[in-house]
Amino acid sequence: MVRRTPELLEIHRLLGERLGPRHWWPAKSPFEVAAGAVLTQAVAWRNVEAAIARLEAAGLMSAQAISAADPEGLAELVRPAGYYRAKARKLQALASHIVEGYGGRIEAMAARPLDELRPELLDIYGVGPETADAIILYALGLPSFVVDAYTFRVFGRLGHWPEVFARPRYEEVRAFFQSRLPADAALYNEFHAQIDRVGHALCLKSRPVCGECPLAEVCRREGSSAPRTDVRPASKPRPGNKRPARKAGRGGPGGGFRPPTWEEKLGGGGKSIKKFSF
Numbered sequence: 436m437v438r439r440t441p442e443l444l445e446i447h448r449l450l451g452e453r454l455g456p457r458h459w460w461p462a463k464s465p466f467e468v469a470a471g472a473v474l475t476q477a478v479a480w481r482n483v484e485a486a487i488a489r490l491e492a493a494g495l496m497s498a499q500a501i502s503a504a505d506p507e508g509l510a511e512l513v514r515p516a517g518y519y520r521a522k523a524r525k526l527q528a529l530a531s532h533i534v535e536g537y538g539g540r541i542e543a544m545a546a547r548p549l550d551e552l553r554p555e556l557l558d559i560y561g562v563g564p565e566t567a568d569a570i571i572l573y574a575l576g577l578p579s580f581v582v583d584a585y586t587f588r589v590f591g592r593l594g595h596w597p598e599v600f601a602r603p604r605y606e607e608v609r610a611f612f613q614s615r616l617p618a619d620a621a622l623y624n625e626f627h628a629q630i631d632r633v634g635h636a637l638c639l640k641s642r643p644v645c646g647e648c649p650l651a652e653v654c655r656r657e658g659s660s661a662p663r664t665d666v667r668p669a670s671k672p673r674p675g676n677k678r679p680a681r682k683a684g685r686g687g688p689g690g691g692f693r694p695p696t697w698e699e700k701l702g703g704g705g706k707s708i709k710k711f712s713f
């Protein structure tokens with residue numbers, strides 16, 4: 436039987452019924468979201484949490500403080516997040532931009548038109564499309580859909596990609612969602628968090644647990660020849676839904692192992708996502 440490809444809002448509804456609210460992105464402030472988005476590249480979220488805790492303890496969880504920090508000292512503080520020298524440079528580049536352009540208030544960025552803000556963020560060292568969209572959506576509350584490797588995998592298996600493009604790229608996938616969804620930041624926030632949850636816990640790379648997936652009835656299982664339906668993956672610590680139960684696992688507020696970001700796949704600036712709730 437050929438399964439029909441469900442509409443995006445139907446997928447969102449199915450996920451919401453089973454998963455409930457995701458409360459992304461866990462953080463104390465919009466700037467912490469942005470810092471987490473930079474720090475989460477290719478590491479477990481628990482490691483990002485450790486780095487954030489060290490920044491907080493050192494009084495550096497602000498754009499002003501990070502922009503003025505000693506680079507070596509900053510790198511040492513974010514060491515738990517891995518690639519710590521590069522990530523320290525990226526954090527300082529973002530922080531300096533916020534200080535110089537917005538008086539140190541990342542919230543002030545939200546007043547910029549989205550079609551000007553996104554290219555502006557992409558011009559900052561270390562900010563690629565995934566990180567830029569994470570900052571725009573989860574730190575600033577503006578509607579810019581976040582795409583990650585989970586998005587590619589889940590929707591590829593659902594059967595969307597062959598109907599749209601053979602080898603989707605980040606901007607194409609983002610446009611795919613944004614052209615089919617209302618420009619609603621709350622919707623984008625929740626939908627991306629849902630996709631992350633399914634991609635992390637169920638739609639595994641080699642052994643998807645389709646029997647427990649909210650999307651099983653509408654999924655074509657494209658590229659997944661023999662999905663297992665009888666085994667739940669070993670639970671890993673994941674970034675929790677809200678503080679103080681911060682999440683664990685690779686990648687960010689989303690949890691567990693984090694697949695390569697688009698920046699990593701494309702060999703670009705490197706950064707990744709994760710989530711937070713205000």
Ligand code: SF4
Pocket residue numbers: 589592593637638639643644645646648649650651652654655656657659662
């Ligand atoms: S039904 Fe299986 S292949 Fe389809 S999205 Fe769910 S886990 Fe992935």
